[in-house]
Amino acid sequence: MKKLGFHGRMMTPGMLLLAALSFIPLFTVIAMSFSRVRLLGGVSFEWVGLEYWIRFFTDLDLGLQWLRTLAFFVLTVGLEMGLGIVFALCLWKLARGRNTVLSLFLLPMFVAPVIVGLLGRFLTDSTFGLYAWVFRLLGYEEDILGSGTSAFVAVVAMDVWQWTPLIALITLAGLTSVPLSVREAAALDGASGWQNLRHIILPSISSVLLVALLIRSMDAIRYFDIISVTTNGGPADATKVVPIRLYETAFRFFDLGYAAVIGLVMLVVSIIIARTFVRLLDKKGLAR
């Protein structure tokens, strides 16, 4: 105990609990991926070797679901970054009322994703939904969550609604820390607004944008709540992303071993993303 030093002793309780909460589940999930797990009469594991891993590499449905996750990922993160940056730039230009507007704009971030999903169903309900009514006025009569493409677009829109504010918030923080002198020098040299933005402002907040991008990426991979309460992967699998598949495999079909394989692969993917996150930030000298 003495050898740890004061700082070490302060870290001990939290680190021990965190170790228990992460290593025990990790080893359990690895063991699960090689076993048939029985739940009746107490939990028991029956070794099956590589069976589930082999299945993983021949599972065409899962491949499709990964592609869908990727499409979802590109769409949501792309839209959130684009809209978030545009909105942050506008807020930045807004001299008066910026803080009030920002506060209002941040509200979706605090809404429980389940509520976002349920609210989305409410707004797109084909008989009384507010947005469905607007679409009817515009001549679109279909049930929005009832057909594949529009359901996919709808769950993307819900995620974009919830998380664009985060990108705007982070970008705005970056923008306000760009030194005034840099911007004025550029303007004096005769740079147009667009050139200024393209060559001065965006490069100087690139590291901040990187953080925003990677934070959203980590979450977009495991997007679950909204899809689970709106379409639950349907219609006809149009919104079935990997986390939904994993949940269904584990808790509907109780195929826990195979679910463990899917989960471990998700873990590897997100560790790769997190590694990139830390390495890029390290290069920029931002990581603590």
Added chain:
Amino acid sequence: MTTPVDRSPLRARLSVRVIVLLGLLWTLVPLVWMALSSFKSDTDVTSPEPQVFFEPTLDNYAKLFSGANNLGPYILHSVFAAGISSVLAVVLGALAGYGLAGTRFRGKKHVAFWIISTRMAPIAVVVLPLFLLFRGAGLIDSIPGLVLAYLTFNLPFAIWLMSAFFAEIPPSVEESALVAGCTRWQAFRHVVLPLTKAGLVTTFVLCLVFSWNDYAFALVFSGPDSQTLPIAADQLVTQTGIDWGQLTAIGTIVVLPMIVAGLAVRRWLVTGLTLGAVTGE
């Protein structure tokens, strides 16, 4: 905050305002509509033409708190599970965050990365093995089970965030307390810790928001004795058909406290949500 004098042409300033206005509409309409609908009668809620003017009623809220599906226990479960988990996360996170910020050792980078990677792990990866472990330990459908489950994401977040706040405090502050005769613990408790009050509050509020809003963990681990508000909202859909009046009321109840809490720590949100990676305003 430095806002330069806006020399851009009127047209540009106008388009900025139009975009801001559109952004606000896109953001606020769903929330306002939810709050409005929660005060509508059933016929107004399900009217094919949107009702903007209507006779307000508290029926939906009254229904939520009476009868078999009384919301009271759900609120208590949410308050206890999210509250206890957040308090534990802040306490342990403050201790560990202080330690992490103050110490230097080989491989510290790897430890820091490990801490944060547990936060970024897909929820499903944690849910699966915890489900088995909790079954064995009898923690399914219990508040302690939910508290532990929420700690899997709250604790790494709290450690990381608190260490960002502790790193901001110059070492000289602690040194002078030690010179003045404090023990290390006294210096931490009475000098350093009070300086991170903003960090403690921010960490607590963000942990609270994450766990209050959780659905995936509660879906797997909770039962009749521990179901939380997000589960109650979801059940309104599956059990009794969909009573949209009650659903918008429950949505308002879930959302309102978190919006208030979240806006209260707005100044530190960038630090908090980016885990201290971006030094903002």
